[in-house]
Amino acid sequence: MKLRKVTAASAAVLSLALAATACGSGKKKDDAAGGGSEAGGKITIGIKIDQPGIGLKTPDGSYTGFDVDVATYVAKELGYKESDIVFKETKSADRETAIERGDVKFIAASYSINDERLQKVDFAGPYLLAHQDILVRADDDSIKDPKDLNGKKLCSVTGSTSAKNVKEKLAPKAQLQEYGGYSECLTGLENKVIDALTTDDSILAGYAAQEAFKGKFKLAGFRMSNENYGIGLKKGDADLKKKINAALEKMVKDGSWDKAVEANFGPAGYKNEPAPKIGNIVK
Amino acid sequence: MFDFLDMNELLGAFWVTVKLTVYSALGSLIWGTMLAGMRVGPIPLMRGFGTVYVNVVRNIPLTVIIVFTSLGLYSTLGIALGGDTIPVINFRLAVLGLIAYTSAFVCEALRSGINTVPVGQAEAARALGLSFTQVLRLIVLPQAFRSVVNPMANVLIALTKNTTVASAIGVAEAAYLMKGLIEEYAALLLIAGVFALGFICLTLPTGLILGWVSKKVAVKR
Numbered sequence: 001m002k003l004r005k006v007t008a009a010s011a012a013v014l015s016l017a018l019a020a021t022a023c024g025s026g027k028k029k030d031d032a033a034g035g036g037s038e039a040g041g042k043i044t045i046g047i048k049i050d051q052p053g054i055g056l057k058t059p060d061g062s063y064t065g066f067d068v069d070v071a072t073y074v075a076k077e078l079g080y081k082e083s084d085i086v087f088k089e090t091k092s093a094d095r096e097t098a099i100e101r102g103d104v105k106f107i108a109a110s111y112s113i114n115d116e117r118l119q120k121v122d123f124a125g126p127y128l129l130a131h132q133d134i135l136v137r138a139d140d141d142s143i144k145d146p147k148d149l150n151g152k153k154l155c156s157v158t159g160s161t162s163a164k165n166v167k168e169k170l171a172p173k174a175q176l177q178e179y180g181g182y183s184e185c186l187t188g189l190e191n192k193v194i195d196a197l198t199t200d201d202s203i204l205a206g207y208a209a210q211e212a213f214k215g216k217f218k219l220a221g222f223r224m225s226n227e228n229y230g231i232g233l234k235k236g237d238a239d240l241k242k243k244i245n246a247a248l249e250k251m252v253k254d255g256s257w258d259k260a261v262e263a264n265f266g267p268a269g270y271k272n273e274p275a276p277k278i279g280n281i282v283k
Numbered sequence: 284m285f286d287f288l289d290m291n292e293l294l295g296a297f298w299v300t301v302k303l304t305v306y307s308a309l310g311s312l313i314w315g316t317m318l319a320g321m322r323v324g325p326i327p328l329m330r331g332f333g334t335v336y337v338n339v340v341r342n343i344p345l346t347v348i349i350v351f352t353s354l355g356l357y358s359t360l361g362i363a364l365g366g367d368t369i370p371v372i373n374f375r376l377a378v379l380g381l382i383a384y385t386s387a388f389v390c391e392a393l394r395s396g397i398n399t400v401p402v403g404q405a406e407a408a409r410a411l412g413l414s415f416t417q418v419l420r421l422i423v424l425p426q427a428f429r430s431v432v433n434p435m436a437n438v439l440i441a442l443t444k445n446t447t448v449a450s451a452i453g454v455a456e457a458a459y460l461m462k463g464l465i466e467e468y469a470a471l472l473l474i475a476g477v478f479a480l481g482f483i484c485l486t487l488p489t490g491l492i493l494g495w496v497s498k499k500v501a502v503k504r
Contacts, residue, residue, distance in 0.1 A: 093465040097472075117469050153369060158450055159462025175369040178453030184354060193358045 043080045045071045046090030046098050046107035046232075050181065053206020053264045054110050063087050066202065067229075069260040070127055070251065071108040074231065077247030092160075096120045099232055106244065107232040110203060112161070113281055122237065123230030124244035127257075129273040129282055131223040132162050132170075133201035135208060137189060138218045143196060146222050149174045152195040155185035162199040162225075170224055182207060189217065196220075200227050205270035219270060226282040245278045287468040288477065296460035297481055303377060303446040303456060304485075308439055310382035315389025320419055322390065323397055333390070341387040345448050348384050352376040353452035370455065377449035385442050392434040396427035399502075432497035439493070440486045457481060 047067055048055035055065040068087070075085050090098045090109050098104050099121045106124070113123045134154070136143055143149060149171035156163040158178040166174055177194055179185055186207065188194035197204065201219055208217045231248075233240050251257045252275040261272050276282070321333035340348075353376055356362040364379065366372035400423050408418040447458035461478045465471055 093462065093471060096469045116467060120469050158453060158459055159464075159466045161466060164463060164467070176453070177369050177373070178450075178459070179353070180350075180451045184350070187354055188358045191358050193361075 041080075042084045042086050043075050043078070044086045044088050044104045045075060046095065046104035046109055047071060047087050048091075048109040049087075049089045051110060051203050051206055052210050054203055055108075056206075057089075064264075065206065066128070066260055066264040067108040067110060069256075069264070070231075070248070071106075073251050073256055073260075074106075074108075074244050074247040077250060078243055095232060099234055102234070105233070106240070108229075109232075110200060110227075110229055111232050112200075112227040113230040117232070120235065121232045122235050122241055123232055124241045125230035125248055125278065126228035126276045126281060127231065127248050127251075128202060128229040129276045130200040130202040130227040130229060131273075132165060132198060132225040132227065133204055133222050134196040134198045134220045135189070135204040135217050136196045136220055137192070138216055140195070143220060146170050146224055149196065151175075153177060153193070155179065155188055155194045155197045156199055157182060157185075160199060165225055166198060186213065186217075198224075201270060202227075202229075202265065202272070205265040209265060209267040209270075214267065221271065228276065228281045249278055285473075287464050287470065287474060292460060293477075293481070296455065296457045297485070299374075299454065299456040300443070300446050301485070303374070303381065303449060303454070304439075304443045306378045307381035307385060307442055307446070310378065311385035311389045311438075311442070314382055315386040316393060316424070318386055318390035319393040319397065320416075322394055323419075325415055337387045337390055340384060341391075343384075345380070345384050345445055346451055349377060349380040349448050350451055352380040369453070373449075373452050373454045377446075377452060377454045381442065381445065381449070385438065385445070388438045388441070389435070392431050392438055393424075393427060395434065396429075396431035397423055399430045400426045401504075426502055429500045429502050432493055432500060436490055436493035436497070440489055443486050443489065444482060 047063065047065070049057035049063070051065065053065055055063065055067040057063055071087075072082065072085060076082065088098075088104055090104060090107055092109075095107055095109060095111060096117065099107060108127075110130075111117075111123075112130075113126060117123075134143065134149070143152065149166070150173035152171075152174055154166055154171070154174045155177045156166065158180055160178075163176060163178055166176055177185070177188065179188075182197065182199065182203070185194060185197040189197055201221075204219055207213060208219065231244050233244065251260075257275050265272060318333050318336060321329040322337070324330060324333075353373065356379075357372060357376060363372045364375040366375050404422055404426065405418055408422040413421065446456055449456055450459035450462065453459070457478055461474060464474045468474065
């Protein structure tokens with residue numbers, strides 16, 4: 001197995017390079033990965049910072065979004081003050097690594113639970129059940145059914161699961177345009193070069209609810225897949241998982257969950273699913 | 284361990300990378316040579332155009348150029364370069380962007396080669412009654428090309444790696460497949476390692492072969 005040796009070697013070199021860059025942040029490691037919930041320390045949580053309604057960094061440096069609200073609630077339940085929470089961007093590709101390395105205590109970043117990921121990390125939750133959906137121009141009534149997408153021009157983000165679903169299952173004859181971010185897709189959608197933008201309805205709702213796009217786009221309401229958003233944490237940390245699950249249950253019970261949904265997705269007319277039961281992963 | 288590795292997928296993606304590289308290399312060799320000709324030419328307007336083009340394009344990040352071809356030329360102005368489906372249109376737009384960008388570097392590499400040709404050569408050619416284009420075509424450029432194989436190899440290697448930027452507008456090349464696999468399999472280091480290796484397989488021979496060529500054709504002065 002020559003190949004394996006070479007790959008292992010190159011992987012080692014790469015990991016060294018990554019580790020070297022990761023240490024440049026000047027943060028103390030033990031802040032992020034302490035054991036248990038000792039009050040007084042800080043807690044680092046991984047979120048998305050570029051998804052309106054889910055996790056977004058505002059120009060003044062604060063964070064908004066449903067994932068942020070959930071993460072904040074959970075951290076408070078774990079015994080941290082709001083001022084002790086440090087949010088850190090974890091890009092999709094980076095999430096497992098950030099947990100394994102202990103950069104973050106847990107991750108709430110539109111993180112769908114799937115079997116491949118379960119091999120590397122554990123999930124608390126799910127705390128939201130989203131579905132793949134499409135966003136179309138508000139005046140466009142030509143797409144009534146996912147089958148109508150065949151022959152249409154669809155847009156999604158490069159390498160995303162949504163894009164793959166379209167290609168392989170939903171509408172193999174659709175033309176797929178992929179960009180690095182959803183904002184580029186929205187430009188195309190406005191200019192009528194693209195007919196629909198597809199990804200999780202929660203993310204779409206967040207975009208449609210933005211000031212700049214109010215009334216321009218609408219969700220079609222197709223439930224084309226099940227995305228169970230969970231809170232990712234280190235594999236085998238049963239204690240933390242239990243605590244987070246308890247916090248999530250409490251959040252649903254005391255009405256904070258509904259409030260967070262309304263605050264973040266309300267303006268888009270997003271018909272969200274009721275809060276999922278802990279441990280109930282809808283395939 | 285390597286369950287994400289579908290050889291056909293991988294080779295297909297790298298084939299697109301190779302195609303992007305080859306078309307862009309040929310295109311930028313032609314356009315870059317023309318730019319170099321302009322920059323050493325006798326007409327001030329052309330000299331000015333060449334200088335401005337090189338200095339502007341060289342200083343814009345490639346990602347901005349490639350995304351502009353898609354969002355600016357295609358989305359906003361409707362320029363599709365004769366393509367009819369999105370994959371074809373994006374491929375052509377990416378090649379256009381890569382040519383526009385790489386030509387600036389080809390031009391500068393070639394101009395440094397032109398500067399190595401002794402002035403006496405051009406003067407002798409003029410004395411024989413050759414026109415400017417003839418001097419360039421028959422006397423100066425052949426010698427210039429022979430002395431810039433190495434810098435050109437560097438530009439070609441950079442271009443090979445730069446093709447990964449095309450994934451930003453959804454061209455299904457190697458980096459695009461890599462993003463998809465990482466999203467799906469959550470094995471960042473392993474997947475990135477395989478793709479890094481793939482690129483080394485492309486660029487290392489390029490460097491070695493062109494290094495050998497440069498020794499063969501160098502002008503002995």
